[in-house]
Amino acid sequence: MKSIAVWIAVGVFALPSLAKAAEPSPKYDRRWVWVMSNLLVDKEADRVVALIEKAGQEGYNGLVLSDYKLNFAERMPKSYLEHVERVKRAAEKAGVEIIPGLFSIGYSNGLLTHDPNLAEGMAVDDAPFVAKGREAVPVPDPASKLKNGDLETTKGDTFVGFGYQDGPGQVTFADRAVTHGGKVSCRMENFGTVPVSRLIQSVKVRPHALYRLSCWTKTRNLHGGQSFRVMAIGAKGTALSFQEGGLEETRDWTRLEVAFNSQNETEINLYAGLWGAKDGTLWIDDLEFEELSLVNVLRREGCPLQVRSADGQTVYEEGRDFDPVQDPKLGQVPYAGEFEFHHEGAKIRLKPGSRIKDGDRLRVSWYHPVLVLSGYAMCCVSEPKVYEVLLNQAKQIEAMFHPKTVFMQHDEIRVANWCRACQARKLTPGALLADNARRCQQILKQTSPNAQVVVWSDMFDPNHNAVKGPYYLVNGSLEGSWEGLEPSVIIANWNGGKAKASLDFFAKRGHRQVIAGYYDADDNFATWHSAAQGVPKVEGFMYTTWQAHYDDLARYGTLMKGGPK
Numbered sequence: 429m430k431s432i433a434v435w436i437a438v439g440v441f442a443l444p445s446l447a448k449a450a451e452p453s454p455k456y457d458r459r460w461v462w463v464m465s466n467l468l469v470d471k472e473a474d475r476v477v478a479l480i481e482k483a484g485q486e487g488y489n490g491l492v493l494s495d496y497k498l499n500f501a502e503r504m505p506k507s508y509l510e511h512v513e514r515v516k517r518a519a520e521k522a523g524v525e526i527i528p529g530l531f532s533i534g535y536s537n538g539l540l541t542h543d544p545n546l547a548e549g550m551a552v553d554d555a556p557f558v559a560k561g562r563e564a565v566p567v568p569d570p571a572s573k574l575k576n577g578d579l580e581t582t583k584g585d586t587f588v589g590f591g592y593q594d595g596p597g598q599v600t601f602a603d604r605a606v607t608h609g610g611k612v613s614c615r616m617e618n619f620g621t622v623p624v625s626r627l628i629q630s631v632k633v634r635p636h637a638l639y640r641l642s643c644w645t646k647t648r649n650l651h652g653g654q655s656f657r658v659m660a661i662g663a664k665g666t667a668l669s670f671q672e673g674g675l676e677e678t679r680d681w682t683r684l685e686v687a688f689n690s691q692n693e694t695e696i697n698l699y700a701g702l703w704g705a706k707d708g709t710l711w712i713d714d715l716e717f718e719e720l721s722l723v724n725v726l727r728r729e730g731c732p733l734q735v736r737s738a739d740g741q742t743v744y745e746e747g748r749d750f751d752p753v754q755d756p757k758l759g760q761v762p763y764a765g766e767f768e769f770h771h772e773g774a775k776i777r778l779k780p781g782s783r784i785k786d787g788d789r790l791r792v793s794w795y796h797p798v799l800v801l802s803g804y805a806m807c808c809v810s811e812p813k814v815y816e817v818l819l820n821q822a823k824q825i826e827a828m829f830h831p832k833t834v835f836m837q838h839d840e841i842r843v844a845n846w847c848r849a850c851q852a853r854k855l856t857p858g859a860l861l862a863d864n865a866r867r868c869q870q871i872l873k874q875t876s877p878n879a880q881v882v883v884w885s886d887m888f889d890p891n892h893n894a895v896k897g898p899y900y901l902v903n904g905s906l907e908g909s910w911e912g913l914e915p916s917v918i919i920a921n922w923n924g925g926k927a928k929a930s931l932d933f934f935a936k937r938g939h940r941q942v943i944a945g946y947y948d949a950d951d952n953f954a955t956w957h958s959a960a961q962g963v964p965k966v967e968g969f970m971y972t973t974w975q976a977h978y979d980d981l982a983r984y985g986t987l988m989k990g991g992p993k
Contacts, residue, residue, distance in 0.1 A: 454960040456988040458942050458968025460490035460527065461981065467495055468504065473511035477518040479978060484522025486985035491519065492835050492970065494529040499538030499765075501824040512828055527833045527882070528825050531818055531868050534841040534887070536807035537765040542817045544759020544767070548806045549731040549795030549847045550689040550901075553636035555721065557735075557776065557790040564735070564750070564776040564790055566721040571632040572639070574698065574717035580610045587614060592628040594701070599625045608644040608681045608713035616712065619652070619705040626701025630663075631717060633690040638723065638796050640769050642685035643700050643715040647675050650708030658686050658700045662693045670800040670842060670900050677708065687720065687769035689798065722773035724796050725755050730811050730849025731795035735776065738789035749782040759797075759805075767797055767805055798901055800842045809864040810849040818868060822875040831876060835920070836868055836883040840893065842900035857904045858894065861887060862912030869914060881914075882942065885921040888913055891930045892923040910937065920944045920970060924952060927959035935963045942968035946984060948975045953987045 461483045466472045480491055493515075497504055519526045532538050540547055556567040575589030582588060585597040593600055599622050603615035616625040633639065641658050653675030660668040669688035690696065700712055725733065733753055735744040746752055755774040759767050776792065778784050797805045807814050825831065838861075844850070845857040853860065865883070872881055886893040888910040896905040913919075915938035922944040923930035934941055943966065945956045953969075960966040969988050971981060 452962060452964045452966075454943075454957065454963070454966035456967070456969045458490060459488045459985065459988045460492055460942065460968060460970040461488050461978075462492045462494065462944070462970055462972040464494045464974070464976070466497060467511040467515065468497055468508045470511075473514060476515050480515065480518045480522050480524050482978070482981060484524050486982045487989055488524060488971070488981075488985055490525045490527050490833070492527045492529060494837065496538050498528060498530060498825065499532060499821060500541050501828060502820070509828070516829070525832060526829055527835050528829050528831055529835045529837045530821050530825050531836045531838065533809065533836075533838040533864060533868070534806060535804045535837070535839060537803075537805055539807050539814070539817055539821075540759055540805060541765035543813060544765070544797075545726050545728045545731070546807050546811055546814050546817070547726060547759070547767075547797035548808045548843050548850070549726040550798055551636055551793065551795050551846065552638050552689070553793050554736075554791040555634075555637060555793070557792050559778065559784050559786055559788040559790065561786060562778045564778065564784065564792070566719070568719060569632070569634050572634065572717070572719055574629060574631060574715060577715040577717065578610050579612050579614055579713060579715070582612060587627060590627050590629045592626070594625045595622050598622070600627070603711060606646065606711055608646070608711075610714075613711045613713035616702060616710040617708070619702070619707060624701060624703050625705070625710075626699055627712065627715075628701075629698050630695055631698060632695050633693055634719070635690055635692050635694060637690050638687065638720045639690060639717065640685055640687045640720050641698055641700075641715070641717050642683060642770070644681050644683050644713045645675060646681045646711040647677060647679050648709045650675060650677050650705065650710055652705035653677065653702070653708075653710070655703040655705065656684075656701070656710070657703070658684055659698075660686070660688050661697045661699065662691070663695050663697070666691070666693070666898075667900075668693070668696065671803070672801055674802070675710065681713075683770075685770060687723075687799065689796070720769060720773060722753065722755060722775070722792075722794060723769050723771065724758050724767055725753060725774050726758070726795045726797060726847075727754060728811060728813075728849075730808060730847045732848060733794040734792070735784075736791045738791060740791065742783070744782075744784055744790075748779065749784050750779055751777045766803065767799055768803075795847055798843045800900065806841060806843040808847055808849055809844070809860050810847070810853060815867055815871070819871050819875070822871050826875045831879050833880040833882060834872060834876060836865075836881060838865065838887050839884045841887050842902065845903040856906075856908065857902050858906045858908040861906065861909040865909070865912030869917070880918060881916070882918040882920055883913065884944070885919045885923055885930060885934065888919070889923055889930050889933060891926045891933060913937075913939070915939060918942055922947075922972065924956065927956055931960055931963045931966065935965060940965040940967050942970050944970045944972045946971050946973060946980065948973050948977050950980050950983075953984060957987075
């Protein structure tokens with residue numbers, strides 16, 4: 429609590445008052461609503477216009493517009509721009525400010541539609557190849573093999589070759605009636621009896637190599653299937669993969685996969701299973717594990733490809749000894765900006781007169797992107813072309829909206845500081861992110877000099893994701909990332925788990941804050957409002973829904989204007 433001395437002049441003297449000012453109380457002058465949309469679709473434009481009208485009626489004065497198409501607005505047809513104009517007219521009439529989202533640093537797929545090679549990459553080191561005729565082909569490691577992946581060999585309800593299996597005959601069963609291939613699958617049910625149901629097997633791997641684990645799944649009336657994982661864990665518990673594949677309640681056989689880098693590991697544990705399911709049935713069958721070669725190979729200066737002789741003494745030249753190496757499906761499946769690892773990789777084709785001869789053993793190194801969650805990729809914050817793309821986006825946003833406020837979408841950055849461009853700078857991930865934040869703010873000063881800048885809190889908050897580590901697949905500490913934010917930047921604070929500590933941290937740095945609450949739960953306004961008591965410069969609340977659930981819009985609008993009743 430801060431005390432304010434009130435001086436009363438008596439002659440040439442002044443005496444301090446003993447009274448203290450009341451603690452600052454949040455005043456939600458910025459009453460925003462979050463919407464994710466696709467204004468290329470007529471019905472989506474209708475939905476956003478209707479939401480603007482409703483928001484205006486309920487006392488909201490801002491709508492944060494997150495539209496994937498804003499990553500490449502210059503490619504949009506006339507109809508898209510017409511929808512934008514329609515949304516702007518509706519907003520002006522309703523007294524609602526349109527706050528466009530831009531700079532998707534974290535969930536960067538939209539940015540990567542411009543060039544998928546701008547993805548942050550992890551290294552494959554010295555993968556063994558051999559020249560056969562006019563092509564160099566990979567040499568698989570026979571030790572990197574999954575045993576009984578087709579699940580055909582059993583002892584009762586136990587699957588041979590798997591080092592661990594939860595509850596054989598209790599929650600995991602050898603099913604011979606429902607299969608994807610062969611005569612046996614693994615059926616999982618009775619989930620209430622144990623917290624997890626998994627198949628786990630240890631396998632040997634080559635360090636710094638790219639692998640893919642996949643399986644086929646079938647479900648029936650399954651509740652809690654969003655916690656299904658195929659994943660890899662290092663021998664000492666280091667998570668190597670964070671890609672998630674949720675399951676529908678009832679669905680026929682579907683293939684799920686995860687690609688990951690083995691990092692420094694020589695032996696890992698492979699998992700396929702379900703955590704925290706409630707009821708229903710899951711079948712798993714036909715697990716496959718393999719090393720991948722030049723799948724989604726990244727080609728940029730910060731992600732070099734190198735082909736060397738087996739003894740490392742000779743470095744062969746692209747264009748002289750072998751044709752340019754490129755994966756045409758990089759970041760193009762099923763459409764631009766999206767990545768998958770279930771396709772054949774690029775080839776190393778030898779040129780006439782190559783110094784590489786038939787039978788020569790080679791070592792090949794390259795970089796590949798890493799996917800998290802349901803297929804999201806992160807961009808490289810050190811590659812100059814990334815900032816060309818960001819500058820172009822900022823110009824497009826300015827031309828379309830002439831915004832008074834812009835929202836930087838730095839959020840959940842889970843892959844960072846692996847490629848050569850980042851490593852060469854010898855900075856921590858926190859310092860790299862701070863530099864990125866500064867450069868993004870500089871871009872906005874150039875394109876929209878009068879616009880207020882807002883950013884999500886999590887990657888700049890030591891009480892949330894800006895931690896020393898470990899944090900997902902970030903290579904190093906994220907501490908100090910907050911140093912890249914100017915005090916004028918408004919923080920959209922969504923750290924509900926540590927609301928008070930987080931609000932206090934940014935307040936001490938001089939930031940104004942907008943609470944990003946709700947998150948499809950109807951009981952968190954009071955929690956946030958209480959945490960904000962005594963915190964200066966909390967001046968807004970954003971109704972934030974990921975599920976387009978706006979039924980509580982009116983009630984939250986009332987709360988913002990008068991506080992909880």
